Amino acid sequence: MSLFNIKDQSLLSRLKNDNKEAFIEAYDLYVDQIYRFVFFKVGSKEEAEDITSAVFLKTWNHIQETDKLVEKTLKALLYRIARNTIIDHYRKKKELSDISIDAEDSDFDLPDGSQDIEAKIQLDSEIEIVHAKLLELKDEYREIIMMRYINEMSIEEVATILEKSKGNIRVLTHRALKALNELVGVDEKK
Amino acid sequence: MNEKDILKKLNSYKAIKADKTWKKENRQVLFNQIMNSSSGNEADFSFAKIANAFKIYSDTFYNGIVKRMGQPVLLTSMIVLVVLGGGVMSIDASRDATPGDSLYIAKKISEKTKFALTFSEKKKAQLNVSFAENRAKEIAQVMADEKPETEKQEIVERLTGDFKKEISNVKNRIEKIAKEVKETEENVEVIETEESLEENIFTANLGKGDEGLSIESEVEVVELAEEDLAEELAQEEETEVELEDEELVELAEETDTEGASSSDAVEEEAVETNSQEMLSEVRELIESDDFDATLEKLDAVSVSLDKEIESGEVKGVEESLEDETISSEVVEEAATSTEEN
Numbered sequence: 001m002s003l004f005n006i007k008d009q010s011l012l013s014r015l016k017n018d019n020k021e022a023f024i025e026a027y028d029l030y031v032d033q034i035y036r037f038v039f040f041k042v043g044s045k046e047e048a049e050d051i052t053s054a055v056f057l058k059t060w061n062h063i064q065e066t067d068k069l070v071e072k073t074l075k076a077l078l079y080r081i082a083r084n085t086i087i088d089h090y091r092k093k094k095e096l097s098d099i100s101i102d103a104e105d106s107d108f109d110l111p112d113g114s115q116d117i118e119a120k121i122q123l124d125s126e127i128e129i130v131h132a133k134l135l136e137l138k139d140e141y142r143e144i145i146m147m148r149y150i151n152e153m154s155i156e157e158v159a160t161i162l163e164k165s166k167g168n169i170r171v172l173t174h175r176a177l178k179a180l181n182e183l184v185g186v187d188e189k190k
Numbered sequence: 191m192n193e194k195d196i197l198k199k200l201n202s203y204k205a206i207k208a209d210k211t212w213k214k215e216n217r218q219v220l221f222n223q224i225m226n227s228s229s230g231n232e233a234d235f236s237f238a239k240i241a242n243a244f245k246i247y248s249d250t251f252y253n254g255i256v257k258r259m260g261q262p263v264l265l266t267s268m269i270v271l272v273v274l275g276g277g278v279m280s281i282d283a284s285r286d287a288t289p290g291d292s293l294y295i296a297k298k299i300s301e302k303t304k305f306a307l308t309f310s311e312k313k314k315a316q317l318n319v320s321f322a323e324n325r326a327k328e329i330a331q332v333m334a335d336e337k338p339e340t341e342k343q344e345i346v347e348r349l350t351g352d353f354k355k356e357i358s359n360v361k362n363r364i365e366k367i368a369k370e371v372k373e374t375e376e377n378v379e380v381i382e383t384e385e386s387l388e389e390n391i392f393t394a395n396l397g398k399g400d401e402g403l404s405i406e407s408e409v410e411v412v413e414l415a416e417e418d419l420a421e422e423l424a425q426e427e428e429t430e431v432e433l434e435d436e437e438l439v440e441l442a443e444e445t446d447t448e449g450a451s452s453s454d455a456v457e458e459e460a461v462e463t464n465s466q467e468m469l470s471e472v473r474e475l476i477e478s479d480d481f482d483a484t485l486e487k488l489d490a491v492s493v494s495l496d497k498e499i500e501s502g503e504v505k506g507v508e509e510s511l512e513d514e515t516i517s518s519e520v521v522e523e524a525a526t527s528t529e530e531n
Contacts, residue, residue, distance in 0.1 A: 020224055020225065023220070023221070023224055024217060024221060027217055027220065028217070031213055032207045032208055035206075035207070035208035036203070036204075036207070039206060040206075045209070048208075049208065049209070049212055052216075053216050053219070053220060056220055057220055057223060060220075126195070127199050127202055130196055130199040130200065131199075134200075145200065146203075149197055149201075150200055150201075150203045150204060177193055177196070177197075180196060181192070181196060184196060
């Protein structure tokens with residue numbers, strides 16, 4: 001973990017110095033987890049790809065334009081920008097659909113990427129249940145479970161990205177997991 | 191399914207990865223975009239970079255120095271630095287100045303300051319010697335300069351005057367020191383003899399007291415001891431005074447003979463050696479606290495300088511220059527050795 005942090009720090013400082021090779025290294029290092037994070041939220045492969053691409057470009061520009069970064073690690077910065085980009089993405093999508101005359105495209109608010117995810121993973125029945133219930137969880141819990149258990153981020157990392165205290169993240173993680181467990185349990189009893 | 195199972199299932203999501211071909215293509219696209227954006231920046235390079243550099247400069251300058259100017263400590267220390275630094279640098283520049291140069295006055299002032307800041311008479315005398323040495327160097331430099339002869343002569347005369355002044359200063363100082371040293375030596379002798387007397391009395395008293403205690407009653411002991419003490423004191427005083435006189439006489443004789451012999455030697459040498467070599471000898475003599483000999487030497491030095499300048503002008507510039515520089519080196523060596531002591 002500490003070794004990873006050193007790598008992150010050296011990448012960040014090189015990026016600050018306009019180093020383009022460092023950008024490619026950062027891309028190779030983080031593209032999968034950022035893509036996964038985005039995909040988890042937007043649910044479609046094409047959108048996730050576009051947003052992921054935009055996240056890296058925005059991150060580069062942000063580092064070049066900002067003298068003093070709030071984020072201490074490149075990872076935290078990437079996730080923060082990813083979250084903001086996703087929010088922007090939904091906002092635009094909503095505006096478009098509001099203007100659009102035919103409102104048949106009504107699945108904009110929550111990602112229903114089950115088909116795409118199913119395509120990616122050889123789902124057994126249990127995974128299918130977990131996945132279904134995960135989609136029923138509220139956004140906040142789903143995001144925390146995503147970051148803590150799928151992208152395996154530390155409480156500290158999640159805390160900095162979500163701008164919350166570590167204690168708060170601990171509590172949220174616990175509640176999210178409990179909620180998911182309950183949802184799966186209810187399903188099993190049926 | 192418990193929590194552990196759920197976490198296991200969640201693990202399978204890790205398999206979700208971006209498409210490999212997309213990753214590759216996207217990497218290239220992003221890289222190109224970055225290259226374009228920064229090449230655009232390089233186009234208006236001059237303005238951006240200069241503005242940036244100025245920003246950094248003004249930030250650090252303002253934060254680092256200007257802001258703290260308000261703090262009295264920094265302000266005073268900077269003023270002190272400028273004043274002292276300026277002084278030191280200008281004196282440094284004036285080191286090789288000769289009369290007629292604009293910096294010569296700075297050289298003189300630095301010499302005067304050095305002198306004013308020295309308190310020991312011996313060190314003052316040494317400073318006078320080194321100033322004399324400076325004058326000697328200047329004479330050499332002036333003689334080497336390409337100036338009209340009359341002008342040179344004027345300057346040399348002035349410098350010779352200064353040189354002699356310094357030498358006479360050294361002389362006065364040495365005389366003073368010599369006097370003081372003699373006085374203190376005598377005082378030390380007297381104090382020493384007195385001390386030894388007291389010691390003897392003290393030990394005598396103790397010895398008698400011990401004996402008395404072991405044999406007799408207290409009163410008798412005291413009486414006996416007093417008697418003994420009185421006798422002993424009388425005896426010791428006599429012998430001590432005799433000794434003192436003898437020692438003083440011997441000492442006086444010694445110093446007399448020394449002074450006579452060394453001054454004889456100086457007079458003999460003076461005829462042959464030149465003034466600068468003699469100056470170095472003067473230094474050595476001050477070092478070894480041989481003040482009588484120093485005084486003799488100093489007289490000889492000023493006489494020989496006169497001769498040298500006369501003969502130097504007759505001989506021509508080059509020879510005298512050589513003499514001067516060599517001898518000033520010798521003097522410098524002597525100076526460093528005194529400093530070490």
